[in-house]
Amino acid sequence: MSRKIEVIASDDGSSTIFLPNMNETYHSTHGALQESxxxxxxxxxxxxxxxxxxxxxxxxxxxxxxxxxxxQIFANQNQNIKIHYHTLEPFPLDLEVIQQLNYVECLKGSKELKNEFETLHQISWNECHQLNPNFIFTKYHTKLEDFDTLLNEVDLVYFDAFAPSRQADMWTIEQLERVAKAMKSQGILVTYCANGQFKRNLKALDFELEMLDGPPGKREMTRGIKS
Ligand SMILES: C[S@@+](CC[C@H](N)C(=O)[O-])C[C@H]1O[C@@H](n2cnc3c(N)ncnc32)[C@H](O)[C@@H]1O
Structure with missing residues (x-):
């Protein structure tokens, strides 16, 4: 069964995706680009x-x-930094949806950046791609619950699941433990979420938490350090 997907504009003018069946967006409607x-x-x-x-x-x-x-833009601008980027996605978006997203325009990017953005979506799954000398990219066509490729290797987690009110099973101790196993000691996890049960789950897994100012429209966000 195909999913119903709508591309909508968030308050900073950048696009996001709305899933009517789930009543959920991929980013904050206060500003997708600002949030990321x-x-x-x-x-x-x-x-x-x-x-x-x-x-x-x-x-x-x-x-x-x-x-x-x-x-990738950060890597282009900071050639002294080397980034290995791993990302999980069980439900990839079609290229025709991706082509409706206006991120490159909002960032006043060149045609080259547009190509780089589409390349991220078009290249093969489950293989490592050296896209720039200092940006190495692998996307895995899998769910977090089936992922155990990385062990004590990750310095930084972007935990960008749908909100706990929409997809509670992404924020359980079991899921977070999978993430923690992939992380190095002293590795960092950042997320837009500041939900109480989620924070208690992280603490139970020995994360130290910092509550930071959130993006526009959100009071707080969470940064956790694996101790
Ligand atoms: C809030 S959206 C954010 C996506 C992305 N970071 C972005 O900026 O567009 C959550 C993403 O998690 C994906 N997802 C859903 N279930 C998942 C699972 N079990 N494991 C990993 N990712 C999942 C969704 O398909 C969706 O792409």
């Missing part, structure tokens, strides 16, 4: 890049590829 830049790039990648030059990232939910695109 704030939560994942500023509070995750930029924060870690001040401390180390080689960073392995695991993203839960590739979706539109917005976080991957912003990370």
């Amino acid at each position: 830049e704030h939560v994942f790039i500023k509070k995750g990648l930029s924060y870690l890049a001040e401390k180390q030059e080689e960073i392995t990232i695991l993203e839960i939910g590739f979706g539109t590829g917005l976080n991957a695109l912003l990370t």
